[in-house]
Amino acid sequence: DAGVIQSPRHEVTEMGQEVTLRCKPISGHDYLFWYRQTMMRGLELLIYFNNNVPIDDSGMPEDRFSAKMPNASFSTLKIQPSEPRDSAVYFCASRGQGAGGYGYTFGSGTRLTVV
Amino acid sequence: AQSVTQLGSHVSVSEGALVLLRCNYSSSVPPYLFWYVQYPNQGLQLLLKYTTGATLVKGINGFEAEFKKSETSFHLTKPSAHMSDAAEYFCAVSDTPDNLFFGTGTRLTVIP
Numbered sequence: 061d062a063g064v065i066q067s068p069r070h071e072v073t074e075m076g077q078e079v080t081l082r083c084k085p086i087s088g089h090d091y092l093f094w095y096r097q098t099m100m101r102g103l104e105l106l107i108y109f110n111n112n113v114p115i116d117d118s119g120m121p122e123d124r125f126s127a128k129m130p131n132a133s134f135s136t137l138k139i140q141p142s143e144p145r146d147s148a149v150y151f152c153a154s155r156g157q158g159a160g161g162y163g164y165t166f167g168s169g170t171r172l173t174v175v
Numbered sequence: 176a177q178s179v180t181q182l183g184s185h186v187s188v189s190e191g192a193l194v195l196l197r198c199n200y201s202s203s204v205p206p207y208l209f210w211y212v213q214y215p216n217q218g219l220q221l222l223l224k225y226t227t228g229a230t231l232v233k234g235i236n237g238f239e240a241e242f243k244k245s246e247t248s249f250h251l252t253k254p255s256a257h258m259s260d261a262a263e264y265f266c267a268v269s270d271t272p273d274n275l276f277f278g279t280g281t282r283l284t285v286i287p
Binding site: 064093102103151153163164165166167168169171 | 207209211219220221224265269275277279280
């Protein structure tokens with residue numbers, strides 16, 4: 061099991077550019093979560109999916125952020141246009157039913173820097 | 176509603192000393208409780224979890240935590256700190272699959 065795989069690990073982009081973050085959850089997991097981590101706000105849940113369907117996107121900061129999950133093995137988080145305040149580490153996590161106490165498995169994160 | 180309070184955003188201990196990281200939770204139903212560890216530039220890794228049964232839970236790297244319902248606490252301990260334990264630790268509570276609430280984290284520093 062390769063775990064939750066995120067790409068890229070690091071992304072540096074200029075303000076105004078489009079950024080796409082990618083996540084491959086653990087095979088068989090039916091929940092997928094996107095989190096953002098900053099020094100100021102800690103870990104924030106942005107959006108989560110169940111069986112590829114977005115369930116709660118109330119944590120998405122604004123319309124510049126969008127997320128998709130076209131199939132059970134792939135999800136994207138897109139920021140368009142990006143702004144310096146979007147600089148953060150973005151984590152993807154997944155969990156499966158019956159995974160024992162609802163614990164999540166996290167990816168290694170994507171460190172986004174918008175200059 | 177569920178919530179988690181971690182007392183102390185920074186904790187420093189000497190190498191070999193006891194590690195105690197505090198976590199109190201609020202939950203309207205019997206909770207599932209977790210501790211995650213985050214090493215620099217890495218993702219969160221599950222350290223241990225409480226679901227049901229034995230209230231003293233053992234995790235990886237010599238850590239353990241005890242669920243105390245009467246105190247609504249789930250403190251993390253390790254008898255003897257090691258330099259490699261320096262990291263950020265997050266307590267979390269969940270009562271449903273789509274609901275995991277994290278505390279604000281405690282950064283542990285180990286002094287040689």
